[in-house]
Amino acid sequence: MSTSKGQLETDLHTAMKARDELTTSTLRMALTAIRVAEVAGKTARELSDDEIRQVLLKEAKKRREAAEAFADAGRTEKAELELAEEGVLLRYLPAPLTEDELAALVATTIAEGGFTGMGSMGQAMKAVQAAVAGRADGKAVSALVRAKLQEG
Incomplete structure (x- = not known):
């Protein structure tokens, strides 16, 4: 068990x-x-x-x-x-990430993975979701990843 x-x-x-x-x-x-x-x-x-x-x-x-x-x-x-x-x-879940922690995690994961442009949105989301491990809402993660890929 x-x-x-x-x-x-x-x-x-x-x-x-x-x-x-x-x-x-x-x-x-x-x-x-x-x-x-x-x-x-x-x-x-x-x-x-x-x-x-x-x-x-x-x-x-x-x-x-x-x-x-x-x-x-x-x-x-x-x-x-x-x-x-x-x-x-x-009580049984890990503490959620703050907005700043989430933004830093997204930026780091995208930079380390070398993701650029909206064509790599799916791959970037997969990598970021693995790093987040359920400590943030999927909509918030998606919005941050999209914004980061569009600016870079």
Whole structure:
């Protein structure tokens, strides 16, 4: 069993004993998403820590988007619940990059890879996404890579 999944299960049991309903329900949802990902495809397999991190990132993004939708619809209590669930998930993810750190990482990766012009956008994005490792929003990364390639 991967250490990330083991930690989630341990924390779930702790939350259940403490009768922490928010953490319990959020971790149950996260573990379910991980189990679904494990059996997706032709054969069942155990996810690596990086793959588990990707599942948690996707679940956190779902919560953030749902919170925005609820807030736009005037359902603030549901939006707050979704944000609280996102907060629980963020405990298990690496700290996000600041805008300055992300800009520096993009500039360095593009320079080291020798990417120039919009024709190399796909290759540059692949390299930058590998360096970012899920610590920044894909839209922000794409915008910075596009801007950097257009200026150079």
